[in-house]
Amino acid sequence: MTEDLVGQVVGTEDSTPLQFNVALREGAYLQLDDVVVTLREVPGIGPVMTSGVVTQVRARHEGASFGSDVFLISDGVLPAQVQEIAEVSTTRVEPEVYVPPRPGEVVRRAHGTERAQALYFDRMDSKVPVGRGRDGAPIFVNLDFLDGTRGAHVSISGISGVATKTSFALFLLHSIFRSGALGPRAVNAKALVFSVKGEDLLFLDQPNRRLDDDLLAEYAQLGLPAEPFASVGFYAPPMPDDLTGRPNVTGRTSGVEAFWWTIAEFCAQVLLPYVFADAEDERNQYTIVIHQVAARLRLDAVAYGDDGAVRIDDEVVTTYEGLVDVITERLTDEVTRQAWAGPVTGVGTINAFVRRMRSSVRPLRSLIRGDLGGAARKRVSTQDQQLTVVDLHNLQERAQRFVVGVVLAAETARKEAAGPGGLLFTMIDELNKYAPREGSSPIKEVLLDIAERGRSLGIILIGAQQTASEVERRIVSNSAIRVVGRLDPAEAGRTEYGFLPAQQRTRATLAKPGAMFVSQPEIPVPLAIEFPFPAWATRLAECAAPPRAPAAANGHSPNADVFRRLPDVDDDDIPPF
Amino acid sequence: MTGPGTGPVMRFSVDGWDPGYGTSSDPEEDLGESTARVDVTVEMPAARWRAVDPPPGLVPPAALLFVDGVRRVEARVWIDDETPDGTPAHEASAALCASYAAGVVCCCRGQAHLVQAEPRRGLFTVAAHAADIATWAGTYTAERTKPAAGRPLAQTLSQLLQGRLTELEVTVAVGARSALAGHGIGDGDDLLIVDGPLRQREHLPRALGYIKSHRSSYLPPDLNALVSTLAPGQRTPVFLMGTSWDRHSWYLRLPRTGGPPWAGVVRVECSADLAVADVIRLAGLSQTCLVRFSSTRYKDPRAPQNLYPISGLERELRRRLGDPRLLYRALSRSAAA
Numbered sequence: 001m002t003e004d005l006v007g008q009v010v011g012t013e014d015s016t017p018l019q020f021n022v023a024l025r026e027g028a029y030l031q032l033d034d035v036v037v038t039l040r041e042v043p044g045i046g047p048v049m050t051s052g053v054v055t056q057v058r059a060r061h062e063g064a065s066f067g068s069d070v071f072l073i074s075d076g077v078l079p080a081q082v083q084e085i086a087e088v089s090t091t092r093v094e095p096e097v098y099v100p101p102r103p104g105e106v107v108r109r110a111h112g113t114e115r116a117q118a119l120y121f122d123r124m125d126s127k128v129p130v131g132r133g134r135d136g137a138p139i140f141v142n143l144d145f146l147d148g149t150r151g152a153h154v155s156i157s158g159i160s161g162v163a164t165k166t167s168f169a170l171f172l173l174h175s176i177f178r179s180g181a182l183g184p185r186a187v188n189a190k191a192l193v194f195s196v197k198g199e200d201l202l203f204l205d206q207p208n209r210r211l212d213d214d215l216l217a218e219y220a221q222l223g224l225p226a227e228p229f230a231s232v233g234f235y236a237p238p239m240p241d242d243l244t245g246r247p248n249v250t251g252r253t254s255g256v257e258a259f260w261w262t263i264a265e266f267c268a269q270v271l272l273p274y275v276f277a278d279a280e281d282e283r284n285q286y287t288i289v290i291h292q293v294a295a296r297l298r299l300d301a302v303a304y305g306d307d308g309a310v311r312i313d314d315e316v317v318t319t320y321e322g323l324v325d326v327i328t329e330r331l332t333d334e335v336t337r338q339a340w341a342g343p344v345t346g347v348g349t350i351n352a353f354v355r356r357m358r359s360s361v362r363p364l365r366s367l368i369r370g371d372l373g374g375a376a377r378k379r380v381s382t383q384d385q386q387l388t389v390v391d392l393h394n395l396q397e398r399a400q401r402f403v404v405g406v407v408l409a410a411e412t413a414r415k416e417a418a419g420p421g422g423l424l425f426t427m428i429d430e431l432n433k434y435a436p437r438e439g440s441s442p443i444k445e446v447l448l449d450i451a452e453r454g455r456s457l458g459i460i461l462i463g464a465q466q467t468a469s470e471v472e473r474r475i476v477s478n479s480a481i482r483v484v485g486r487l488d489p490a491e492a493g494r495t496e497y498g499f500l501p502a503q504q505r506t507r508a509t510l511a512k513p514g515a516m517f518v519s520q521p522e523i524p525v526p527l528a529i530e531f532p533f534p535a536w537a538t539r540l541a542e543c544a545a546p547p548r549a550p551a552a553a554n555g556h557s558p559n560a561d562v563f564r565r566l567p568d569v570d571d572d573d574i575p576p577f
Numbered sequence: 578m579t580g581p582g583t584g585p586v587m588r589f590s591v592d593g594w595d596p597g598y599g600t601s602s603d604p605e606e607d608l609g610e611s612t613a614r615v616d617v618t619v620e621m622p623a624a625r626w627r628a629v630d631p632p633p634g635l636v637p638p639a640a641l642l643f644v645d646g647v648r649r650v651e652a653r654v655w656i657d658d659e660t661p662d663g664t665p666a667h668e669a670s671a672a673l674c675a676s677y678a679a680g681v682v683c684c685c686r687g688q689a690h691l692v693q694a695e696p697r698r699g700l701f702t703v704a705a706h707a708a709d710i711a712t713w714a715g716t717y718t719a720e721r722t723k724p725a726a727g728r729p730l731a732q733t734l735s736q737l738l739q740g741r742l743t744e745l746e747v748t749v750a751v752g753a754r755s756a757l758a759g760h761g762i763g764d765g766d767d768l769l770i771v772d773g774p775l776r777q778r779e780h781l782p783r784a785l786g787y788i789k790s791h792r793s794s795y796l797p798p799d800l801n802a803l804v805s806t807l808a809p810g811q812r813t814p815v816f817l818m819g820t821s822w823d824r825h826s827w828y829l830r831l832p833r834t835g836g837p838p839w840a841g842v843v844r845v846e847c848s849a850d851l852a853v854a855d856v857i858r859l860a861g862l863s864q865t866c867l868v869r870f871s872s873t874r875y876k877d878p879r880a881p882q883n884l885y886p887i888s889g890l891e892r893e894l895r896r897r898l899g900d901p902r903l904l905y906r907a908l909s910r911s912a913a914a
Contacts, residue, residue, distance in 0.1 A: 063889055066876055072885055077850055079682045079889040355628040 004109045006030055009038060011103030013387060017050070017093060020100060022086045022107045030054050030086040032507070033134040033528045035110040035118045038101045049094045050101050052117030052132040056087040057400060057504050058073045089525050090503065120522045126181040130172060135477045138222050139529045141481055141520050143181045147423055148455040151480030151521060155431075156464040156499075157469075158485030165464040165485055165536070166197065167497045169427045170204065170330040171531045172462065177386065178427065184484040185532050188422030190382040192411060193389045194404055196429050198253040201389050202547075203537035205232040209536055218532040229537035231386040236401075237395055242368035245373060248394045251540045252547050259380045259390070261406070262308020263317055263370035267301035270294045271368075273442045275360045277398070285346075293327055293550040308368030318454040321361050328354050363396035365405065377538055380407050382424060397433060404434055405443035410519030412446060412573050415457045424459045426450065431463035432470040444472060451478040459466040468496040470514075483517040484526070485510040499527055587708045588666070592653035593673075613795050613820045616898070617855060620814040620860075624808035626800050628811040633866035634658045638783075639685055640762045641866055642692075643886040645772040646679035646742045646892045651904045654912070655908040656704045672702035673734045674710065674717050674908055678894040679745040682886040684870075685762055689886055692756050696897045699726070701734045714899065714907035720735055727899065734754045743777050750781060768862055772887050776822055779848040783800060785863055786824070786846040804828045805838035810868050812845075812883035815856050823849035825856045831871040831881040841871070841881050 003248060007024040009015055020038075024030060037051040061073060063080035072078035088107075094117065102109075108114075115137065116122045139560065145151040154172065156165045188461060195201040207228050219226035236247035247258040272294040279285055296309050301317075302309040309318040317323045330340040331350050341350050380403075382388045390407060392400045399493035408426065415424060422438055428447075435447040445517040450459050451474060463479070465471050469491065476482075482499055487508040491497075497505060499519045504526055508517060514533070519526035537543040600829035617623045652836045680694035700710050700717040704722045710717040710777045722737045724730060749770055757767060768783050776785030794801050795818050803813055807830035826846040833841030845854060871881035877888055 062892060070877075073689065074687070076684050076689045078885045079691050079893065165650040 004041075004111070005106055006036065006109050007086070007107050009103050009105045009107060010099045012191055013085075015100040015103060017098040017100050018051075018090045020052075020088055020090070022088055024084040024086060029084070030057055030312040031134060032057065032116055034086075034089055035091075035115045035133075035135065036086075036107050037110040037114050037118060037570045038106055038107045040101055042097055042099055045095065045097055045151065048097045048099060049092075049117075050090055051092050051094075051114065052090040053086040053118075053527070055083060055089045055501060055525070058087070059084040059102070073421070081287045081410070083206045084399055091523055091525055092120065095357050108500075108519075119527065123152040123522070124137060126183070127555075128172070128175050128179055128181045129224060131220065131531035132218070133518070134528055136221075139527050140520065141518060143176075145480040146176065146460065147182070147185075147563070148458060150459065152455040152460045153451060153470060153479040154460070154481040154483060155476050155479035156462070156483040156485070156516075157464070157468040157491075158464075158508075158511075158516075159488055161513075162486040162513055163482075166195075166200070166427075166485060167514075167534060168461050168485070168516055168531055169193075169464055170201075170534065170536075173387065173425060173427070174228045174535075175224055177225075177229075180223075182423075185423065189425070190422060191387045191425040192382050192407070192426065193387065193393045194400075194407075194428040194429065195389055196393055197247055197398065199391065199392050199540075200538050201261060202234055202236075202249060202252045202391060203539065204229045204387065204389060205255075205541055206524065206543040207535075208535055208537045208542050210533065210542060211544075213401040213535055215535065219535060220469040222532070226532075226535040229387045230461065233385040233388045233482045234391065235389065237367055237399075238301040238369070238372065241548060243371060246253050247391075249391065253555075255547060256391075260372065263320070263323055263368060264301065264303040265295040265309045266323070266368050267322075268303075270298055271402075271406055272297065274354060274402045274409075275364065276396075277401065277441050278439055283455055284352075285349045286352040286356070289331075289341050289350060290314070292345075293331075293340055296330075296340050297327075307370055307372060310358070320365040320368040322359055322370075323368070324357050327357060328456040331434075352515055360398060363399040364402060367399055369397070380410075382411060388481060400404075401441075401443050402436060404428060405441075405446055408443075408446045409451065412450060412457065415437050415459055421460060425462055426459060427462040427464070431475070432467060437470055437472055448472065448474060454509050467491050467492040467494075468510075480521055482526075484508050484517045484519075485513075485515070486513075504528075587706060587710075588657040589654045589672070589710070590657075591909050591913055592655065592671075594653065606895050610732075613793070613818050615795050615797070615819075616817040616843070617796065617800055617814070619817050619825065620857060623800060626803055626814055628803060629814060629860075630805050631810050631868075632861040635861050635865050636859075637862065637866050638766050640757055641684045641768045641870075641886075642750070642753050642757075642767055643682045643684070643772065643884065643890060644679065644746055644769060645887050645894070646677060646754070647891055647898065648675055648677040648738055648742050648744045649655075649895070649898055649901065650675045650738075651901060652908050654700070654710075654908070656702055656707055658704075660848055662909075663893065668819070671703045671704065671730060671734075672698075672700055672707065672764065673738065674698070674700055674743075674755045675738050676898040676904065677738065677742045678707040679742060679749045680812075680894050681749050682890045683757065684751065684886055686761070689747050689889065691893060693753045694894060694897055695745055695749050696894070696899075697741070697745060699738065701741075702735045703730065710908070710911055712907035712911040714904050716724075722877065725850065746771065747778055747781070750778070750784075768859075768866060770867070772883075775824055775846050775848065779822075779824065783859075784828050784847065785859060787864065787867075787884075788844040788846070789879065791842070791844065806840055807842065809841070810864055812860060812864055815853075815860055817849060818846075819849075824852065825849055826862050829867065831868060833881050834874070843882050855859075 005481040006028040008020045008022045010021045013021045032054055034054045039047050039049050042048050061080045062083050071079055073080045110118050121140050124142040126143040129138045133139045133140055159163050175202050177186055200478045205228050216226045236249045236256050238260050239246050239248045245258045249256050262345055273290055301312050304311040312326055314325055316325055330336040380390055435444045443532050468476050489509045492505040492509055504517055515530050517528055518524040550562050651674045652728045654670050654672050654674055657666040658668040660666045676698045678696040681692050682689055683688050698715050698717045699720045701720050707719045709719050725733050770785050770787050771778055772787055809832040810829050812827050812829040815825050818826050826844055828844055829843050831841040858877045870884040872883055872885050874880040877883050
């Protein structure tokens with residue numbers, strides 16, 4: 001135990017109940033994020049334990065007054081002593097008597113129970129491991145703040161590519177599902193992941209071939225199995241200009257299902273507002289036309305055939321382009337204009353609508369179809385598997401917004417109808433695209449609804465963004481767990497990161513991949529963690545074996561008939577391993 | 578606080594004046610004894626006197642020990658005279674409460690480190706019944722002396738304090754020598770440099786006295802002129818001087834940048850009992866060793882004479898004397914008790 005005695009509280013700097021400094025004894029060291037504890041006897045109360053996290057360590061020459069004295073000291077000319085002082089931010093005072101640790105009190109490195117106490121792990125009924133601290137021991141997040149019991153939603157910020165936001169979000173999901181913290185609720189817990197960065201997430205059900213003994217041990221230390229996700233459904237948009245309904249992916253040839261909406265669904269479910277980025281913005285006149293046209297489509301479009309086409313006043317519409325043509329025609333025709341655009345809408349407003357409608361053809365025509373075989377189609381749904389990955393990377397931003405908005409609205413409606421039985425974790429990357437700080441859109445409304453009401457519905461938002469300052473404030477402020485990876489220095493200075501102490505903000509600008517700062521409501525200091533390398537493949541080259549259809553995708557493979565129509569691609573395209 | 582034995586309680590009060598007022602002049606230096614006997618022919622005849630260059634190839638000792646002491650008067654106190662029946666006295670005698678410390682810095686193997694530091698506190702008085710003063714910030718040990726006729730009391734007390742400090746310096750110097758054996762310095766492979774005159778410490782082997790400032794000219798004027806022509810590292814030939822005590826001495830020029838003719842000149846002394854060859858060897862060593870430690874003007878107002886290890890040592894010793902305001906408060910409280 002004596003090596004745990006790292007030093008004593010200094011008296012040359014103010015010691016306060018919330019922050020104090022520790023002079024380190026010869027041969028001892030403290031690094032940032034180390035957990036320490038000190039005891040003080042308070043008359044009439046007994047021992048008061050103050051525990052905290054090291055937030056800064058300084059070393060200096062005592063006895064030197066000039067910068068150049070260091071040369072004299074190194075030459076053996078001037079006597080001096082090197083002294084290290086660690087600054088400690090208090091995390092917990094037990095019992096709650098807020099007295100400063102007195103100078104001279106002995107400070108110990110905290111282990112085991114003391115460390116758990118210092119970081120409130122002892123008070124967490126169910127805890128989810130999120131990684132290891134700098135001391136190598138696990139760091140937990142209270143499940144109560146993840147599952148909606150006392151709070152919900154996770155906000156992850158950081159520079160793309162370095163901050164490993166998506167990897168952390170997936171690790172968090174793995175941990176939630178597999179740590180046992182959810183108990184029997186794990187069965188009904190689902191996750192919906194929107195993937196915007198290439199095909200990285202299409203191999204989540206494959207073991208990573210880089211999984212070695214060290215990584216296995218790391219997972220074991222966190223109490224997690226080093227396994228890929230067991231039950232995953234992959235969805236990708238269909239190939240454009242291809243009538244077979246083949247998913248538009250290249251790396252993985254099996255187990256990915258194509259998703260699209262039929263023209264009939266588009267009309268009947270009133271999906272038109274999701275085509276526009278600012279459909280709810282009252283400053284724009286043309287938004288009136290959107291709702292008018294959407295209502296018209298709902299009333300006038302009649303399903304036609306098996307492939308999801310519609311008939312509008314004897315005109316059969318099988319493509320999105322065709323639908324836009326019909327709408328444009330109705331709006332420009334003097335006779336039908338009043339019914340389709342509203343009685344008093346001016347031509348300028350109608351033209352503004354038509355212009356925007358036209359520009360949506362290119363991004364959306366592969367997603368809204370009436371020309372593909374209906375039997376092969378699978379709706380994006382989280383019902384049949386634990387983890388649902390929707391690949392958006394081949395879509396333009398406007399189409400991405402459409403998919404996220406429509407899928408989330410559908411899932412929210414489904415959860416609302418089903419009641420708060422299970423949990424649905426929704427992971428959205430680049431949240432600033434869908435819920436920007438300025439403006440209003442149906443997608444943003446859906447996300448705001450989730451942020452504010454999702455806690456009671458059982459929908460938990462895991463939002464990732466480069467810059468939290470560009471995301472709607474109400475979404476960020478509703479997140480109970482805030483996670484920061486490497487930050488841009490200019491971004492780190494913004495008020496959205498006020499939960500990070502100044503010193504950690506600076507550190508966040510140099511955080512390595514795999515290192516994050518996790519802030520949770522119970523612990524006053526964000527904790528630095530490192531989460532392990534994924535146990536699942538993140539690219540084709542990492543797959544231990546060629547990916548096959550997910551085993552748990554409900555037994556049947558709805559793609560079978562899609563591929564029957566295709567030329568035989570099979571194993572020839574799979575790169576050799 | 579009780580006196581020695583079972584005497585009555587010693588009563589005293591603390592002078593409200595800052596102890597810095599009215600203290601005697603710095604007794605470290607010899608006070609202008611121009612009547613010194615000087616023998617300038619120890620190393621070479623007076624006619625051949627010239628600046629001596631550092632001897633080439635002289636290997637410096639493995640360890641250099643710098644000894645110094647600091648003193649600080651914490652308060653002037655008045656000790657009430659004894660009255661036979663214990664009634665309040667009408668007369669009091671002045672005394673000094675002082676802190677003093679001596680220490681040794683060892684420069685060896687590219688490292689300067691403190692090997693000894695001894696802080697002490699004392700009550701310096703001529704009152705025969707004076708007893709130790711215990712405060713919560715330390716105990717002032719009573720140091721009694723007899724008043725000297727024809728000499729101001731303040732000077733008597735100051736000399737008593739200086740005497741105790743010198744004793745302490747000898748103690749730490751001897752202690753440091755024995756501590757050296759512990760860290761691998763060969764027996765005798767060291768040189769002791771005492772800040773100030775070597776008086777009362779001449780018996781220490783391999784010891785040099787190091788005098789930074791000059792109040793008197795000891796050399797005859799024609800030889801004295803040589804001092805101002807010394808180049809950095811050069812010294813005058815050794816001469817024997819006797820004031821109240823005898824010692825060998827020489828002047829040495831430290832590196833300096835400009836300044837008056839005597840800038841950077843120090844006087845080094847060693848025991849008078851040494852053989853001339855040993856003295857010349859020590860003088861050579863002083864040239865080889867000391868130059869390296871001389872300070873620069875912007876870092877030390879007493880540059881270059883105030884050597885870096887000594888200024889570091891003084892700073893450390895002063896720190897160990899404690900905070901003067903705190904000590905004064907502790908003394909006042911004890912006086913009121």
